[in-house]
Amino acid sequence: MAQYVRNNAWNNGGTFDNKDLYWYARGVEAMMARPIADSASWWFYAAIHGEYANPNTPWYPRPAAFPGWSFIQGTPQVPTTPLPDSATMDLYWNQCQHGSWYFFPWHRGYLMSLETQLRADIVAAGGPDTWALPYWNYFGGQGGSQSQMPPAFAAETLPEGTPNALFVTMRYGPDGDGNIYVPCPPKYPTGPINAKAMKNDLFTGSDAVTRPPGFGGPQTTFAHNGSPHGNFESNPHDLVHGYVGGQPGPSDAIYGIMGDPGTAALDPIFYLHHCNIDRMWEAWNDQGNSNPTVSSWTNGPSRQFAMPTASGKPWNYTPGDVSTLANLDYSYESLGIEDAPQAPKTQPALTLAKRLETLGASPEASNASLEAAASTAPRKTELLGASPTALKLSKTPIEITVALDASTRKAAEVSLLKASVSALPDKAYLRLENVSGIYDATILGISVSTPESGGSYLVGHVALFGLRRATVSDGQHGGEGLSFILDITPFIDELHLNNALNADAVKVAIVPDKPLPDGTEVTIGRVSIYREAF
Ligand SMILES: [Cu+2]
Structure with missing residues (x-):
């Protein structure tokens, strides 16, 4: 005790x-x-x-x-x-x-x-x-x-x-x-x-x-x-x-x-x-x-x-x-998260089963095989596309277009088409790389869309906690700034299900939660999208 x-x-x-x-x-x-x-x-x-x-x-x-x-x-x-x-x-x-x-x-x-x-x-x-x-x-x-x-x-x-x-x-x-x-x-x-x-x-x-x-x-x-x-x-x-x-x-x-x-x-x-x-x-x-x-x-x-x-x-x-x-x-006193005494179990098998079901894969997989598949490490990580230049963010939202490499995109498309417990579908990520600045209280909302798709998908929010320190070179680090990884797999799945994963580009909107005060602009070195293949 x-x-x-x-x-x-x-x-x-x-x-x-x-x-x-x-x-x-x-x-x-x-x-x-x-x-x-x-x-x-x-x-x-x-x-x-x-x-x-x-x-x-x-x-x-x-x-x-x-x-x-x-x-x-x-x-x-x-x-x-x-x-x-x-x-x-x-x-x-x-x-x-x-x-x-x-x-x-x-x-x-x-x-x-x-x-x-x-x-x-x-x-x-x-x-x-x-x-x-x-x-x-x-x-x-x-x-x-x-x-x-x-x-x-x-x-x-x-x-x-x-x-x-x-x-x-x-x-x-x-x-x-x-x-x-x-x-x-x-x-x-x-x-x-x-x-x-x-x-x-x-x-x-x-x-x-x-x-x-x-x-x-x-x-x-x-x-x-x-x-x-x-x-x-x-x-x-x-x-x-x-x-x-x-x-x-x-x-x-x-x-x-x-x-x-x-x-x-x-x-x-x-x-x-x-x-x-x-x-x-x-x-x-x-x-x-x-x-x-x-x-x-x-x-x-x-x-x-x-x-x-x-x-x-x-x-x-x-x-x-x-x-x-x-x-x-x-x-x-309690390990509960919401209004419950205990946190719910992680259930990776269920998370994977849900995704496979959404993608229309055959639902016959056993729990044991799903469990094993859920913990599979990706075979490779491959760049799908990246913004050509650094971006500056100040008072207003910015939107940039990330062109996708056609053959890499095709590979992702094929993997989603063939998704099963023994051939896991790709996952896709958005990265904000080398984010630098001095205003740590900045919070950014990130959304993605394709030029053809009407609505946009809200990927999530990031807080730039630690921005100032990560931007200054301190003898150990060169001041390369912060990087963020956001999961856009649900967006890719949705495009796939709507037969819209043939897009040449993805639009990325970056929206500051509040306008940045004068003199506190944030630089984003690169916005990239990549796939993880299994
Ligand atoms: Cu803390």
Whole structure:
């Protein structure tokens, strides 16, 4: 039995009647009272994820401006001097793993370390020694009522009238008006955020039912700003960051601090979001899906993950150390996603059977053969077409035409025509490559159509969380920007069924969720479409 239970933040209405939230506020307050050079301070922990406090980091904005920490407006007021010594900063700061198969395990250790520090501060303030970090399950509640941020985070004061450390000024939300919610089903049925990646059955890579780079992210070395992001990291994780942070208006080039990995962990809601991400990783494992077992994952990268401890010595941990809650001291109140106690099973065989049925393949395949086919790795990946030049995105949507190579398209067409459990149909993907810029709060909606087809197909949304860091060269990376992979297989299937897969080109529309402020234009190096053949 785990020693600590992480509970739903919406218990007792998500107000300070929920003692987990009240004591969280008190713990955060104690950590915020310390100077930034103190490794037990709130600011130091935020910097472990990513920071704009040290002007010598490659990511510090030049000329100095927001998101530099001294330019953050309102609450919290972030101290930026005196900094720790450079060896300490090199060891601990700017570690968060994104666009990497280390995304889940790095963040798990990070939360465990912060939780330990908070618990010590909570006990010192007279709180319970059983306290554990609550989670914000935005998919939960009757009718999706928990998509709203728990009210304790929007209160300016604690019940006793003192300032509430959970309150943050620069949190703008999806509508830019400070109302913080996550646009996801069931409350927002067409909302861009969803838990579809939970249906993936592969941690890293792709197969007949999992799109690249896989549920947990691509194989990398230490990747502070890697790319592409894993399927679950892209949606819901990145989009929650983007929408909770939000942007206050079209004229000001600032955004909510949750929207950028270098400011996000200053916001106390960050850790409840990540607690939910951690919970859903456990739910995914609980459904029968496996984490990588190769030593390059279990042993972690050569630059070891390091968290501060009360002893002053770093806690170094590997993904293998934290890969299952069975070996750790906490559990979750519930592993349910929507208003249910448990997440539904992944059922890759069913996902594949549905697609084959849509394509008119013979339905006689056994469950065992479907199961085996679902986990088939693609035989090859082939480019169908790409945009000829880089694109610039500012205030208005753009539409580009991607010409398709005739013989490659024909090969895809044949595979769909012959689809069966023993001859799996192609899958097709859209890639946005080398996306660069400085405005992380950008969210893009992507649609595709063919010049002949009337309606367009909404492929999905991407949040440019990490854009600024991925754009700056940092000594390890050349600043190649972010890349995104979106599944357009359902669109290709539909074209095929309408006898319209003979198109010479696909039109791709890229629509910013909000107009980008002046001076924050985004460059997209290339838009490409490719097929995966089995
Ligand atoms: Cu995050």
